[in-house]
């Protein structure tokens with residue numbers, strides 16, 4: 370008798386199968402090994418993680434901190450995060466409202482896992498970091514998307530139109546400062562959104578992982594500025610961008626205290642806890658990393674200004690000024706297929722850009738460029754791009 374073996378590729382989760390693959394990752398993989406390529410497609414700082422942060426992790430490893438830790442994070446890190454957030458926002462944010470996570474991505478997953486039932490609706494803004502759309506979809510949510518506009522050379526949200534569009538949503542996901550646009554929501558608009566959604570009982574998940582990558586202030590406006598502790602608000606944060614720690618996989622959630630036990634319970638079923646040596650690194654980053662944050666923010670501002678003077682002024686380019694984060698999201702007029710054009714740029718200009726399609730920008734010709742680069746690299750990349758625009 371021959372044994373029938375069902376193929377491993379059959380009967381898999383259709384949600385997983387149907388999830389769109391990362392367009393940028395596919396392009397980058399295909400370009401791997403292209404000599405002299407300047408890759409501006411991924412979103413990470415060009416600086417190494419500061420040495421004092423690496424040293425803290427090394428000491429922790431040497432001291433044997435290589436075992437499971439508490440599900441919500443080591444008490445000393447939750448306490449340090451409570452102090453950091455309380456100082457930053459000028460109000461008491463207790464450690465009982467903090468859950469340490471294994472990255473901002475994990476924090477987002479946990480936030481959605483806390484809220485979503487099958488078929489619930491989430492509303493969000495586009496253009497968007499693709500994971501913000503993929504994560505709720507993978508968890509069975511329906512999505513409403515609302516596109517930012519361009520007004521007076523900057524990205525702009527028509528708040529009332531968005532509040533109208535998101536009426537059926539159980540939760541609204543807002544990413545400010547935004548990847549890929551650098552759009553930043555001002556405090557008054559946050560206040561208006563929060564008050565309206567509070568009346569409706571709608572949750573807000575606020576992705577604030579770029580909150581310290583700002584050019585004209587210490588920290589971006591936060592929903593925490595305008596919310597009460599038990600408002601239906603979950604704020605997602607990460608060590609990745611502010612302290613150049615993308616590989617450390619460390620983030621945190623700020624929640625209503627009543628939600629913390631649920632996060633503790635469900636985190637156990639996936640990652641269980643954040644690595645203790647990363648947590649030692651995190652606490653030093655919080656306590657000694659302010660100078661690094663302000664120095665890198667100044668470098669990003671200078672890089673943004675290079676983009677403004679050399680790329681945004683090009684007659685064939687539309688490039689709204691990014692007010693935050695380290696991305697320029699711009700349109701090259703006349704380009705009909707952004708993915709093809711990005712391929713052409715890899716070959717002919719040796720510059721890697723992320724096509725706008727990756728960020729749910731359906732109008733052709735849009736690209737994201739990460740300007741967390743040295744001025745030399747950035748100028749060289751622009752020199753190479755200009756003849757193709």
Ligand SMILES: Cc1ncc(COP(=O)(O)O)c(C=O)c1O
Nearest residue numbers: 412472473474498548578607609
């Ligand atoms: C808007 C946004 N949210 C969340 C993340 C996830 O960051 P991480 O998982 O590295 O903490 C990113 C990373 O690029 C991002 O751009």
